[in-house]
Amino acid sequence: MSVKETGTGYAISVQDVTKVYRLYEKPIDRLKESVSISHKNYHRDFYALNGLSFSVKKGETVGIIGTNGSGKSTILKIITGVLTPTSGNVEVNGKISALLELGAGFNMDYTGIENIYMNGTMMGYTKKEMDAKLQDILDFAEIGDFVYQPVKTYSSGMFVRLAFALAINVDPEILIVDEALSVGDVFFQSKCYRRMEEIRKSGTTILMVTHDMGSIIKYCDRVVLLNKGEFIAEGAPGRVVDMYKKILAGKLDALMKELEAERRRKKNAALDGEAKDGNRAGSGNRAWGGGADQADSSVNRAIGSACRDGQAGSSETAVQEGNTAVEMSDFSGGMDLEGASGKDSGSSLMKSNMTINPDRTEYGDGRAEIYDLGLLDARGNVTNLLLKGELFTIKECIRFHADIQAPIFTYTIKDKKGTELTGTNTLYEGADIRPVKKGDEYVVEFTQKMNLQGGEYLLSMSCTGFEMGEHVVYHRLYDVTSITVISNKNTVGVYDMESQVKAEKRKAE
Secondary structure (H helix, E strand, C coil): CCCCCCCCCEEEEEEEEEEEEEEECCHHHHHHHHHCCCCCCCEEEEEEEEEEEEEEECCCEEEEECCCCCCHHHHHHHHCCCCCCCEEEEEECCCEEEECCCCCCCCCCCEHHHHHHHHHHHHCCCHHHHHHHHHHHHHHHCCHHHHHCEHHHCCHHHHHHHHHHHHHCCCCCEEEEECCCCCCCHHHHHHHHHHHHHHHHCCCEEEEECCCHHHHHHHCCEEEEEECCEEEEEECHHHHHHHHHHHHCCCHHHHHHHHHHHHHHHHHHHHHHHHHHCCCCCCCCCCCCCCCCHHHHHHHHHHHHHHHHHHHCCCCHHHHHCCCCCCCCECCCCCCCCCCCHHHCCCCCHHHHCCECCCCEEECCCCEEEEEEEEECCCCCECCEEECCCEEEEEEEEEECCCECCCEEEEEEECCCCCEEEEEECCCCCCCCCCECCCCEEEEEEEEECCECCEEEEEEEEEEEEECCEEEEEEEEEEEEEEEEECCCCCCCCECCCCCCCCCCCCCC
């Protein structure tokens, strides 16, 4: 396997790394081997990794995928220094923050604050640097005064929230993530994914391991595929995920033959190019199993970027949720969703029976206010729990603080990674909203059938409009509440096509 040269452009370089474990049938065999005069072996070697090589460029997001036991977590632990390779070399250029086993470095007798400073010191930060980061960590963790209590008194949820907040808010140059994004409730998970996206866009190098192929395609520029400690391929997320599915289907041998045939075609093409143009063959960068040229790697990265960006949704959603360029500011009116004041007070409000996101984003110019909202099931109950296959209603109550010519009411349902799954608005639906006056109040209902799979989702809603050809946001509530869909039958993907299945045995002629 060819190895790329380590240079200033690389954050991580893994060169021919092998990790071998000695496995003994009985505990006594270890002692027998250590005292054997003839040096007899009582063990067998297990290769967790075998000659693995790959590199991660600075600012790149690379995913590692493979079946259980393929060596994914092992290579992350070697890169972070938790394990030592049997042979080979790993070079890291940058300060690492690792999300491996959340809280693994915590002292259970220390308080949350003491653990934050202790772990910061272990990462190489000074006390002054940690002082500057402390408030961001506490705000993200949202565990309140428990941060001054010993972590052994924490619930499991509080523990992982603090560990995640610490690892992800220290501005790392390199972030290592191993199946650590699904912690806490749906609101906290959504915040974690948003923070991951912010870190990625800021230029932080990210190396992640996950079984969630949606995250791989959304976030990664490039993906490395492993199987039983062996390197199989690397390249654009979409294509490598397809290879992974072939392995899951038991078609590894066929996949290896395809990769070998492709490697030969590329090698022959490179030789033909040399003969015709007198140009030197490519630099030896690998793609799909070795031997592709630099241009091919660039194409793979471009495809990966296109696959990732393709998850962002259609530009039409700009109308739905005000995603066009709008200067965000705190809405001066302020929607008091935890406890309304004035004439909105009391339990008559739908929101008093809803789970409202305390970390929601809220903005707009204040000319309209969504002062109440609710999810109604098929029986008219206000609830966050909905049954798959039943009708449900999204209800918004809006008060206007100024005259508006043509307001548009919207909603969008997203998964916890922020991918828009569905939504609509009164403009799309042809609902004619007449000019409204200051002081008017409207109740808007969207009724539809719940076809999403069982799981947790996030609901956003807004009141927007167009003025002089410009899109204006009057009030927007981003991830304001959750939707939990209960299902006794899930299908593939995020929604159910409601297929009608018919199967009959053909009669012999």
